Amino acid sequence: MAKFFNEMAAEYAGTPGNTVDTREHYREFCNWLGQQSAETLQRKRAEADLSFRRVGITFAVYGDDAGTERLIPFDIIPRIIPASEWSHLQKGLVQRVQALNMFIHDIYHDQNIIKAGIIPAEQIYKNAQYRPEMQGISVASDIYAHIAGVDIVRAGQGEFYVLEDNLRVPSGVSYMLEDRKMMMRLFPELFARNKIAPVDHYPDMLLDNLRSVAPMGVDDPTVVVMTPGMYNSAYFEHAFLAQQMGVELVEGQDLFVNDNAVFMRTTRGPKRVDVIYRRIDDDFMDPLAFRPDSSLGVPGLLSVYRAGRVTLANAIGTGVADDKSIYPFVPDMIKFYLTEEPILNNVPTYQCRKAEDLSYTLANLSELVVKEVHGAGGYGMLVGPASSKQQIEDFRQRLLAKPDGYIAQPTLALSACPTFVESGIAPRHIDLRPFVLSGKTISMVPGGLTRVALQEGSLVVNSSQGGGTKDTWILEN
Numbered sequence: 001m002a003k004f005f006n007e008m009a010a011e012y013a014g015t016p017g018n019t020v021d022t023r024e025h026y027r028e029f030c031n032w033l034g035q036q037s038a039e040t041l042q043r044k045r046a047e048a049d050l051s052f053r054r055v056g057i058t059f060a061v062y063g064d065d066a067g068t069e070r071l072i073p074f075d076i077i078p079r080i081i082p083a084s085e086w087s088h089l090q091k092g093l094v095q096r097v098q099a100l101n102m103f104i105h106d107i108y109h110d111q112n113i114i115k116a117g118i119i120p121a122e123q124i125y126k127n128a129q130y131r132p133e134m135q136g137i138s139v140a141s142d143i144y145a146h147i148a149g150v151d152i153v154r155a156g157q158g159e160f161y162v163l164e165d166n167l168r169v170p171s172g173v174s175y176m177l178e179d180r181k182m183m184m185r186l187f188p189e190l191f192a193r194n195k196i197a198p199v200d201h202y203p204d205m206l207l208d209n210l211r212s213v214a215p216m217g218v219d220d221p222t223v224v225v226m227t228p229g230m231y232n233s234a235y236f237e238h239a240f241l242a243q244q245m246g247v248e249l250v251e252g253q254d255l256f257v258n259d260n261a262v263f264m265r266t267t268r269g270p271k272r273v274d275v276i277y278r279r280i281d282d283d284f285m286d287p288l289a290f291r292p293d294s295s296l297g298v299p300g301l302l303s304v305y306r307a308g309r310v311t312l313a314n315a316i317g318t319g320v321a322d323d324k325s326i327y328p329f330v331p332d333m334i335k336f337y338l339t340e341e342p343i344l345n346n347v348p349t350y351q352c353r354k355a356e357d358l359s360y361t362l363a364n365l366s367e368l369v370v371k372e373v374h375g376a377g378g379y380g381m382l383v384g385p386a387s388s389k390q391q392i393e394d395f396r397q398r399l400l401a402k403p404d405g406y407i408a409q410p411t412l413a414l415s416a417c418p419t420f421v422e423s424g425i426a427p428r429h430i431d432l433r434p435f436v437l438s439g440k441t442i443s444m445v446p447g448g449l450t451r452v453a454l455q456e457g458s459l460v461v462n463s464s465q466g467g468g469t470k471d472t473w474i475l476e477n
Contacts, residue, residue, distance in 0.1 A: 004415060005156065025082040028194055029080060074182065075420055075454075076186065079472050081472065089160060094436065096150065098438075104318055129374075131282060140213040143315075144321075147438075151431055155413055161347045167321050169278070174241060176435070197474040206245060210277055288300055330346060349407050353403055417450075430452045434447070
């Protein structure tokens, strides 16, 4: 059995029954946990599930025959990170997001990184997320990824890696906030016994961040959250964030363009909109500029955006930087734009568009994770060690047919955290998605969304693939 880093234990653990010394930052929690009966934990979990269902914290799974709405499983055992580790992560995340924003600005303006030969031009111009319509457009404060969700995994001896960057419409922050509220409600004594950094000020930070990037000359900007509607998988989050920030939740039909400005229809008449936190993909934002069949967008929106009279967060064209074919170049971006060494490492990555990397990947499919460069949500990927011979052979044919559509990575032994499952408390693999806000400054709340693969041995934590969530505690010194 592959060994993995155990978040709670002080050394490697490969089996659930391997009891070893508890890590220092988990000791207070472990003392408490040892005093809880299985019946108490079961009752608390049922209480959480009922509460989440009543509030409507669900996730839509497209194409799911069992129903369109699922409750995202919530685990009552938190993931705990000491202040020193968080400080390291935070510095690395700020550095990474700063470089990514500089990269997006560069490719839509001077393209210095292409001229320097660091990234091949075709990797940009042939990328499905590259938007030539954005070429030469100036955006407020040169910020493109106002909200970034960066997926972090821990592996090996406990080292952190960035698994991927989510810069288009990253989701999940509502679950981070609701998980914390639930833990405080279920176990108030734990928050009296532990110095846990708060996260509930995230909506205020988000609103301040969005207001800070309003178009030039706007002193009191009107901010809205733009949703594709109630049938979107993350609609709960759209409504939640609008409510928490105290701003309007709008759909495309609620907005219109007039006199080179964007307006919102209200019961008191049209109201100018200055900042749109949009949760809609580029293709659907403006039927005059992108997909003409889109009923979700606002005709003429791009023209107002080009004129600098409205801010879109995140910016159109941001997706070119979070595509998996660009991911291998992020350490080079950090060196190029910031003249610094990356604080957080990438996972070693094979680019299947390269003959040598493709050859290695084809020869080692049973040991690698292979991902579509445009894929998301855990779809379109092969986890070699968990796949049948037939699945591997089928994927081999897909790779041979379109090698430039894939990257491959070693199968990391993701760290595991004790999790309350049907059989009791057992280790399950986890990742972490902190949320980084970029505006006049780069800021983040201490924590993020910890996602957990609830199936024993599974490495896939995505909600759409049956994963759950945990509260993430950053301990204060």
